[in-house]
Amino acid sequence: MDWIEVRIHTSREAEEATANFLLEMGAEGTSTADPEVLTRTWKQRYGEIVDLDPADYPEEGIWVTGYFSEAKFSEELIHRLQEKVEGLADFGLDPGPASILHRTVSEESWASAWKAYYKPTKVTSRLTVKPVWEDYEAKSKDEQIIQLDPGMAFGTGTHPTTVLSLRLLEKYLNTGDRVIDVGCGSGILSAAAAKLGAGRVLALDLDPVAVENAKKNIGYNQVEDRVQVRQGDLLKGVTGTANVVVANILAEIILLFTADVPRVLETGGTFLASGIISQKEAEVVDGMNRAGLEVVERIHDGDWVALAARKW
Known part of the structure; x- marks a missing residue:
């Protein structure tokens, strides 16, 4: 064909x-x-x-x-x-x-x-993203390899917004944490969270194609026991709570559910938001403040910004 x-x-x-x-x-x-x-x-x-x-x-x-x-x-x-x-x-x-x-x-x-165009890439100090068809062995005992086939969803791990998300996950996620990945795409952040020690991960995406592809990638990484992937519209219908909520989507979409984040975020928990173009940073920070979240870190890559905000 x-x-x-x-x-x-x-x-x-x-x-x-x-x-x-x-x-x-x-x-x-x-x-x-x-x-x-x-x-x-x-x-x-x-x-x-x-x-x-x-x-x-x-x-x-x-x-x-x-x-x-x-x-x-x-x-x-x-x-x-x-x-x-x-x-x-x-x-x-x-x-x-x-x-x-x-x-x-x-x-x-x-x-x-x-x-x-897609080869193994070390994206943080501990995380390397590897396409499933490539051979690659970890260079140290601390290096975690995320196996990925982007298939019909995007998110290969090399885009600045994804790298920023992974850097924040690596810093703020603690062993045993419960995580919600909003707009999971290829499932890379959910797989990374599990590899970094998350106890449970809920991966959500509105696109059914992305959901199916994320399930495959979770399988490639052999973390199905800790990662649940399902179709969902942002945080609507989510009843459980998490220590970390992560979202790598456009600022306009982040603003649609920021006010709902405290409902699912444990006290002391962290909201990690990426996909924010620098011109929209102040608007997203304002939205977080209005939701009762305090921005504790901002990291940049070119025109892209990622934020870490805490619920106290």
Whole structure:
């Protein structure tokens, strides 16, 4: 079967939102080509990026590519994607050129091409993200390996918002903690929480495709005994409590449920929020303050911000 490859030229800060648009509209998978990898200085070499061709990357910005079955593709889909990407400016995200190209590719080409860009990556002092098809062994007894197949959900562990989330999880999660992962995507944060010692993790996502893919990734990491993945709309219907609530989603979505966080967060617990563009930081901090949460740490990566807030 042939597939339709739809490539969107956008900005780094719009990567996850653009990938989400593609998935919402029926893409069976996404990949990102970021020219930053061509000039990156790698502190450790795992054979992860070699012989990269500059022709496979844009000169500026990034390419986010989605793959659609012929049955799901239409010219109307391209028009709708164009409107959605250009509309990111209304949410404080730079849409970049927002240009869209498409072409027909064979199933074999689609199945293997995007994997060339995804290799084992050490994302924090203790966490390394490894695609399930790559061989990699831990370099020390403290290193935890998260096995991941992004499949039809995004969140490979290399995007700044995900790395910031993992850094905060590593710092604030204590052994035995109960965790709620809101908008779990590929399940990477839930798997990481379990690997870092969480006693129980509830992973929630509104997208049923993300839920199924997260379940697979939890299985790859052999932490099914501690991680429950289910479909859910933010914190609606959640009756249990947690020591840590983590969310790596857009600021606008974080603000939709921040007031509900104290209901499920234990006293002394921590709310970790990432996916916040710097222009929205003050707005999210204000929302946390109004909910009775105190911001105790802010970390940055470029234009992205992640916050740790406590319930006292």
